Amino acid sequence: MININSIKAVILAGGSGTRLWPLSRLQLPKQFLRLQGERTLLESTVEHLSPLILPSDVLVVTGVEHAEGEAYNSLRPYQTLLEPVGRNTAPAIALAAAWLQNHGDGEDPIMVVLPADHIIKQTEALQDALRKSVDLAKEGKLITFGIKPTRPDTGYGYIKVRDQFATNGAMETLPVEQFTEKPSQTRAEQFMSEGNYYWNSGIFVWQTSTILAEIEAHLPDVYSVLNEIRTTWRESDKLQDSINRHFSTMPNISIDYGVLEKSTNVSLIPCELGWSDVGSWDTVHEIAEHDDAGNAVQGYTIVKDCRNSLIHSNNRLVAAVGVQDVCIVETADAVLITKRGESQRVREIVDELKKANAQERVLHLTVQRPWGQYTVLEELPGFKMKRITVNPGGCLSLQCHQHRSEHWVVISGTASVTQEGEIITVTKNQSTYIPIGVKHRLENRGKIPLEMIEVQVGEYLGEDDIERFEDNYERR
Known part of the structure; x- marks a missing residue:
């Protein structure tokens, strides 16, 4: 026994x-x-x-x-x-x-x-x-x-x-x-x-x-x-x-x-x-369910006269016509196309992204966090725009940024915003502004998700420009 x-x-x-x-x-x-x-x-x-x-x-x-x-x-x-x-x-x-x-x-x-x-x-x-x-x-x-x-x-x-x-x-x-x-x-x-x-x-x-x-x-x-x-x-x-x-x-x-x-x-x-071991897209095709033509299809797709292919849509419509023995994988910010049998070489793409310090190697446009999630809507030199969702009871860390300011517009729900020790309430159609270097915290004390748009303005907009002072989730 x-x-x-x-x-x-x-x-x-x-x-x-x-x-x-x-x-x-x-x-x-x-x-x-x-x-x-x-x-x-x-x-x-x-x-x-x-x-x-x-x-x-x-x-x-x-x-x-x-x-x-x-x-x-x-x-x-x-x-x-x-x-x-x-x-x-x-x-x-x-x-x-x-x-x-x-x-x-x-x-x-x-x-x-x-x-x-x-x-x-x-x-x-x-x-x-x-x-x-x-x-x-x-x-x-x-x-x-x-x-x-x-x-x-x-x-x-x-x-x-x-x-x-x-x-x-x-x-x-x-x-x-x-x-x-x-x-x-x-x-x-x-x-x-x-x-x-x-x-x-x-x-x-x-x-x-x-x-x-x-x-x-x-x-x-x-x-x-x-x-x-x-x-x-x-x-x-x-x-x-x-x-x-x-x-x-x-x-x-x-x-x-x-x-x-x-x-x-x-x-x-x-x-x-x-x-x-699901070690490649070839393996994903192998273990997936296939249609009569040997295709493994997932997500929002239209497939015509294709054979023995993997076609995976994560966000947008992927339409494929007359292709055979390929893997097509779509996400919000990248599309991979490779011949079946060659998908082990995807690591070569990742190596190139690493050399370029490209964000596509590290994060998706929609990023999960302990308190909810955010989606990058647009990013150009000098500004970044996000859609932020904070779950009921969710609380971001008390933090500040050295290189960017932030503008917050509430779409739905109610935000409790801490700035330099003062707490204000921001509701639907209202906004607030976080200057560079100011300690701040965002919290959802309500019973429905908090949805808001954040516009960052600054010379550097990397996710590592965060200095945390307190965090409910014990992140550094």
Whole structure:
């Protein structure tokens, strides 16, 4: 009998999802998107674990920029650890294991590690594999789940196993020989022909003490920084401050290469999970529902004589005539068109946007915030215009700007506006003005959403021109 209280889930949600641009952005990557149905990929991952692992036993490791930005509301239901910088999976898993031990009342819990941004269609198969892996983890094994490849895909990692296998109940376990990250087309075809390779699902099961001992043995630099975090944490009782102070000195290394390739204690469980890492628009097309011509169509579209294509509209009408084997993805400020089979190269577009410091890499025109949302209506040198919605009870931080003034016009609802300590009420058809450098705060104390238009005027209009003094949502 498995004690579910001794099983904890660690969900890694720090990825940037660049290959799903323009829908995935730096501050709202794919793990926080609703690609299928009403749930985000993160929410779906948590749901697949229940009832074996309850949401209260889920720990999400993600970036500070996600927890303080658009993804804030998605993360609120879960316990979180925030990385000030990305350092790959080994440091994240080390930190999570230490956290679980500290919060386990002296227990040594089983730790299930999953990516936040994958799709699993066979929930029962996942739970069955998890139950069977727990016994192996209690024996000190490091367990990984492998997916039998269906094609020589260069977007997945591969795990090589030895031919012989041992049987554990009804589930075979295969000793792991080698990890390979995203091979060339030639090598992927070779792996398929050899037959003893599996796709790396990124799902792992082990006891916290086991993985920490392996990290100490194979990644002493990671373990040393982890001990610095633990020491500062015990002295100050402020874990996040300790993480912020030391985490950036962690080596940038994956758990696969840093530990699992070096360990002699790794076993693979082959799984049929209906799994996909949703790593490209080609993959999105593959897992989506198709019409009779093989098209996956979503949103406001008109499609004539098209075949085997993905056509995704997020805002405007997308009309396609006579195209075949393409991916078309529309958002309010960007349109992507790529041949199917070439969508892995979307990261090259994101690299160009990064070089240009382009906002289209970071944010959508409509941006979610803990208090509501805003949409950029127009932006030219010297001014920016937004539509702002503040939910009932929503409250922006007490803040000021050094480079811009703001003009607010209320369209509906009632705004409570704080300026230099004085609170005024602004209602429909009324307006107010916030000069440069003045401390101010916007709040909706009413029962209906507050809708308003904001016009910013200034030489610099970046979202980082915010100095916060107080914030109900503990953002910096």
